[in-house]
Amino acid sequence: MSKQFDVIVIGGGPGGYIAAIRAAQLGFNVACIDEWKNDKGGPAPGGTCTNVGCIPSKALLQSSEHFEHANKHFAEHGITATGVKMDVAKMIARKDTVVKQNNDGILYLFKKNKVSFFHGRGSFAKAVEGGYEIKVAGAAEETLTGKQIIIATGSNARALPGTPFDEELVLSNDGALRVGAVPKKLGLIGSGVIGLEMGSVWRRLGAEVTILEGLPTFLGAVDEQIAKEAKKAFDKQGLKIELGVKVGEIKTGKKGVSIAYTNAKGEAQSLEVDKLIVSIGRVPNTIGLNTEAVGLQLDERGAVVVDADCKTNLPGVWAVGDVVRGPMLAHKAEEEGVAVAERIAGQHGHVNFNTIPWVIYTSPEIAWVGRTEQQLKADGVKYKAGSFPFLANGRARALGDTTGMVKMLADAETDEILGVHIVGPQASELIAEAVVAMEFKASSEDIARICHAHPSLSEATKEAALAVDKRTLNF
Ligand code: FAD
Ligand code: NAI
Numbered sequence: 001m002s003k004q005f006d007v008i009v010i011g012g013g014p015g016g017y018i019a020a021i022r023a024a025q026l027g028f029n030v031a032c033i034d035e036w037k038n039d040k041g042g043p044a045p046g047g048t049c050t051n052v053g054c055i056p057s058k059a060l061l062q063s064s065e066h067f068e069h070a071n072k073h074f075a076e077h078g079i080t081a082t083g084v085k086m087d088v089a090k091m092i093a094r095k096d097t098v099v100k101q102n103n104d105g106i107l108y109l110f111k112k113n114k115v116s117f118f119h120g121r122g123s124f125a126k127a128v129e130g131g132y133e134i135k136v137a138g139a140a141e142e143t144l145t146g147k148q149i150i151i152a153t154g155s156n157a158r159a160l161p162g163t164p165f166d167e168e169l170v171l172s173n174d175g176a177l178r179v180g181a182v183p184k185k186l187g188l189i190g191s192g193v194i195g196l197e198m199g200s201v202w203r204r205l206g207a208e209v210t211i212l213e214g215l216p217t218f219l220g221a222v223d224e225q226i227a228k229e230a231k232k233a234f235d236k237q238g239l240k241i242e243l244g245v246k247v248g249e250i251k252t253g254k255k256g257v258s259i260a261y262t263n264a265k266g267e268a269q270s271l272e273v274d275k276l277i278v279s280i281g282r283v284p285n286t287i288g289l290n291t292e293a294v295g296l297q298l299d300e301r302g303a304v305v306v307d308a309d310c311k312t313n314l315p316g317v318w319a320v321g322d323v324v325r326g327p328m329l330a331h332k333a334e335e336e337g338v339a340v341a342e343r344i345a346g347q348h349g350h351v352n353f354n355t356i357p358w359v360i361y362t363s364p365e366i367a368w369v370g371r372t373e374q375q376l377k378a379d380g381v382k383y384k385a386g387s388f389p390f391l392a393n394g395r396a397r398a399l400g401d402t403t404g405m406v407k408m409l410a411d412a413e414t415d416e417i418l419g420v421h422i423v424g425p426q427a428s429e430l431i432a433e434a435v436v437a438m439e440f441k442a443s444s445e446d447i448a449r450i451c452h453a454h455p456s457l458s459e460a461t462k463e464a465a466l467a468v469d470k471r472t473l474n475f
Contacts, residue, residue: 003116005031007344008134008146010122010289012036013047014330015321016152017106019337023150024113026345031144032115033122033136038103043119045106046099048154048322049330052174055102057197059095060177061361064204068363076400086205088181095177118142123290124149131316132294148316148344151296151304152337153289155282155322160189163250169257169275170250173198176277182206187259187273191218191241193360194279196234200362203239210271212261214280216244221358223372223421225387226407230366230423233403237363245269250276284323309349310340318344332356355438357431364403365427369435370419373409382412386444386467388460390424392475395455401425406464408434408444415443415468426457433461444468 005028009020012034020032036051038044044051063086070084110117120138127133131147157172159165167175176198182205188195191213203209218241219227234241244264251258257276263269284303291298297305297313304319306312312319318340321333332351339349360366376383387407390396404424410417420434437447447465452458459474466472 002133002143002145003031005029005116005144005146007031007148007150007341008033008122008132008144009150009152010134011047011152011154011321011323012045012106012117013152013154013321013333014049015154015323015333015337016047016150017045017109017337018334019150019152019320019341020115021109021113022338022341023344024115026341026347028341028344030113030115031118031146032110033118033120033134033144035119035121035138037119038100043107043117044099044103045110045117046102047152048173049333050102050106051099052177054330056095056099056177057173057194057201058361059098060091060201061197063091063094064201065363068204073400086182088179088205092178092180118144121288123288124293124296125290127294127314149318150337150340151286151289151312151317151319151323152321152333153285153287153323155328156285156287157278158281158283160247160250160278160280163278165278166252169252171275171277173277173279176279179275183274184208185256185273186210187212187257187271187276189247189259189276189278190214190280191243192279192281195277196239196360196362198277198279199239200237203237208240209238210240210242210273212245212247212259212271213241213243214245214247216264218243219360219366221372222366223368223407223419224374226366226368226405226421226423229404230360230362230364233364233423234362282322282328286323309343310336326353327356327358329356329358352439355435357435359428359431361428364401364424366423367427367431368419368421369431370417370438371409372419372421376409376418381418383409383418384412384415384444384468385409386464386469386472388463388467388472388475390457390460392463393455393457393460395457395459396425398455399425399457406430406460408447408461408464408468410444410468415445417442417444417447420461420464422461424457424460430457430461433458 007023009032036044120136125133136142165172186207188211191211248260256274259271320336342349357369391402407421409419444465452462
């Protein structure tokens, strides 16, 4: 006899576990299936984000930032810190504890919300009247039947053709978060989000880091002025980023990894490193889902095809998160998960793709929401721009971190905020104000007239809004 559910969620990452909780809150009888295993073979829900993504990468970024502060910045505060050492094994163990706290938190939330959790791989068996039969292959085999199915199976790291990940020398994000000792020389391919975050971690700990990027432009999706400012800061830190390269043969051996490439001038080069992280994007994951059994439509990238409401080509089957179109971000996956659960309940769940924030957790942090200056130009939109440097912000000076700026773009006629771009301290937190403002269709004048606490970094956002009308007070 199969177990009956109103909603079955396949995948327990941010898209899946949040969809399951919201569906349960709405009164449905919900199952969530996730196959991730911890090092003891037990369940580890939370997906890529919790296990080998957002959470562990931020734990390592934090540890490495403390190390860098102790080594390079304490002295200017009058603090003497001699003999500062990094115990990499301890740093990794701390990261693992943080991950486990999050895994356990999700299992607790499932219990609290009466979501039935199944540890194993979920796959489509067949369509049945009024739903679908889903097999779970785990420690035990089970068959579940669900009226509505939400697919949230996430994504996997893309490997370079002919160079599979061995997680010893050629690392995906998984291996990059488990390196046991600081490599003397570290290579990365791709100066996207993972390349910059992971490159920063190991550079701060003493590795000589070189990032090879295929595109001629640095962070092409980021506002040009902000990307330029960030690049300046990374150059100063000694993060070597080579743009416009073409990667050729990669050889691994006892001495490490050798990468043949041509540089932007077309000259043949080679890079010898102890370890190589390949961070060239991710591919949607439907491995083992047995989509053929029910005729689920996938696109040429292997992503599940969905409409604007996350509906697939099959009645009662939805898909959310990295496995569908759109940015591969945990908060995007979560919003889609909530919206789908609400749509199943007959409500009007909604995700505003124009106000999804992006954050790169480097130092300085880079964060943005809405359109960049180059996008507005391409779209033929008339806009006004205002920016304010952290150099002129009292709190940033007190922090000793004055790199970067807040930049605001507003419609030339209506003054509605069209984009906010930040490079600098705490950009990840500051961007929230811009997201709220844009959700409420605020004008730059609205932000300019709001009282911001002094001294705070958020005053830079107010000043950027004032700058849109050319009336900054502190610059
Ligand atoms: P996932 O988190 O990938 O979860 C999918 C889950 O489904 C996994 O547990 C998988 O094991 C399970 N699964 C797959 N197939 C099956 C099956 N057939 N049966 C059962 N279970 C299955 N995003 C941010 O917003 N902020 C960040 O700071 C950030 N940092 C990142 C850092 C790194 C290094 C990486 C790699 C990614 C980062 N991301 C970040 C991206 C973020 O991790 C993803 O966007 C997010 O995890 C997507 O959520 P998801 O639920 O769609 O999929
Ligand atoms: P990415 O898409 O951010 O960057 C990949 C980079 O690799 C691009 O700059 C691309 O031009 C380059 N590239 C691709 N093929 C190449 C090749 N053959 N040779 C040289 N360069 C090549 O992908 P990344 O960094 O792997 O991260 C995957 C996704 O994970 C991100 O897009 C993001 O959605 C998510 N993520 C989010 C984070 C955050 O929100 N802070 C942190 C880390 C990851």
